Amino acid sequence: MNKLDTLLKQSPILPIDSHSRIVLMSDCHRGVGNWGDNFLRNQNLFFAALSYYEREGFTYIELGDGDELWENKDMRKIVQAHTDAFWLMGKLYQQGRFHMLYGNHDNRKKKGKFVVKTCSSYYCETTSKKLPLFPGLKVHESMLLQHQTLGFRLFLIHGHQGDLLNDRLNGLSGFLVRYLWRPLELAGIHDPTSAARNYSVKNKTEKRLCDWASLRQQPLAAGHTHRPSLPAPKDCPYFNCGSCVHPRCITALEIAEDAISLVKWCVQTREDFNLYVGREVLEGPVALKQYLITPEPRPEPS
Secondary structure, X not given: OHHHHHHHHHOOEEEEOOOOEEEEEOXXXXXXXXXXXXXXXXXXXXXXXXXXHHHOOOEEEEEOOOEOOOOOOOHHHHXXXXXXXXXXXXXXXXXXXXXXXXXXXXXXXXXXXXXXXXXXXXXXXXXXXXXXXXXXXOOEOOEEEEEOOOOXXXXXXXXXXXXXXXXXXXXXXXXXXXXXHHHHHHOOOOOOOOOOOOHHHHHHHHHHHHHHHHHHOOOEEEOOOOOOXXXXXXXXXXXXXXXXXXXXXXXXXXXXXXXXXXXXXXXXEOOOOOEEEEEEEEEEEEEHHHHOOOOOOOOOOO
């Protein structure tokens, strides 16, 4: 895929080392707080998870579709509907521990003027004044995590790249979702082009990304399909952090102590039947060095 090859060469590099702590999340699809806001049901899980990562010294990287800008026109209304989440993300940004990529549902963020206009500040009802949010934020299409000593590199994208409808015809797809599929979804009819809801599209998308990662021998992490994945070291080096809109949980990929894990956050029950938000490791941790790809030795000429 020429698009991924180009992005890999142009991606901003985030150096990491053995002390780095990184969490990757994707597909929050934050809305305006109405009945169509898929983020609403998991907003408390997200805030609890991000509070943990802020306290434990993690850098939060959002791999696209953080905000639902196909269904909603005004980013400022999304910020206002979820000021608690944005306040916490803004706190991480001020500490240099927040990075944002754009996906197919929020690719309007690739325009610097849009980000400056809608994300530089927000109105705080508690103080009755505007407070800084993401001043100077640059939203990229991709990023490259590069370990300073191991030689491990992880290519970060949303995962829609190269797809006809979600990438090259993004404007048309956004129009159809807002004015056609959104009303039909309320009647129980799902968008057949969605990689998150159509298993055929999901499988095709993941195969395309997996084939590229294998061919280029480049570990790749994405979201988009909403299906979390932590590959075995000998398998295709395709990772997926899942989404924040699973029915009863949110999932994430964590990098800490030179290892990577797939985790989920969900409501759990104590023995006394009190509820709490808990973190559960689904797979891993797997040492990053196990994903280092060594080229096969060439046969000696006869």
